[in-house]
Amino acid sequence: MLAWLCVTLGVAFGSAVVPVLSIEVFVIGLATSEEQIPWPAIGAVVAVGQVAGKLLYYLAARGSIRLPAVLHDRLHRPRTASPMRERWRLRTKRVRGWLEALRERCHRHPHWMASTYGVSSVLGLPPFMATTVLAGxxxxxxxxxxxxxxxGRFVRFSVLAAAPAVFAGLLRL
Known part of the structure; x- marks a missing residue:
């Protein structure tokens, strides 16, 4: 049981850093195959791994950690004004304005950001990755x-881990 929880912690951290991995699928698979692991333990381990992984994005957005030189140089290099780049800049002008207004609102109302981030950590809407970066x-x-x-992550993944047992109990009726 402890070995599975350690693996779960690693997968949760990895899925937070590399969002291509699906921790939801892993949790459902683990909950259905390893029934002796209590669902609150799965929820707690996944929550710790997810928040630890997202903390890297939060700190990078906040400016507390420096990105590797390869990424930093790529993000901050001077860009040439190509027609395609100019078209893209004009198309995304409204989105950039909306994001700047959202950022300003978050500065004025810190509790609004906390509630948005909290809801995102449970529901995934707005995307948890986006609210993590915005929080930073x-x-x-x-x-x-x-x-x-x-x-939020504990609630989300505890419910997800408990779902197979709930449905199995309903099917036995």
């Missing part, structure tokens, strides 16, 4: 970031 950009307190993320 608006300099949300780290204690609030960790607490809201852990609570």
């Amino acid at each position: 950009l608006v300099r949300m307190r780290m204690s609030m970031f960790v607490a809201a993320g852990l609570l």
Whole structure:
């Protein structure tokens, strides 16, 4: 059981850093194949792994950690004004304006950002990755970031881990 929880922690951290991996599928598979692992333990381990992985994005957006030189140089190199780049800039002007207004609103109302991040950590809408980066950009307190993320992710993945047992119990009736 402990070995599976350690593997789950690693997969949760990896899926937070590399969003291509699906921790949801892993949790459902683990809950159905390893019935002796309690669902609150799965939820807690996944929550810790997810928040630890997202903390890297939060700190990078906040400016507390420096990106590797390859990424930093690529993001901050001077760009030539090609016609395609100019067209793209004009097309995304409204989205950039919306994001800037959202960022300003988050600065003025820090509790609004905390609630948005909390809802995102449970539902995944708005995308959890986006709210993680936005929380770093608006300099949300780290204690609030960790607490809201852990609570939301625990609820999300505990419910997900408990779902196979609930459905199995319903099918036996």
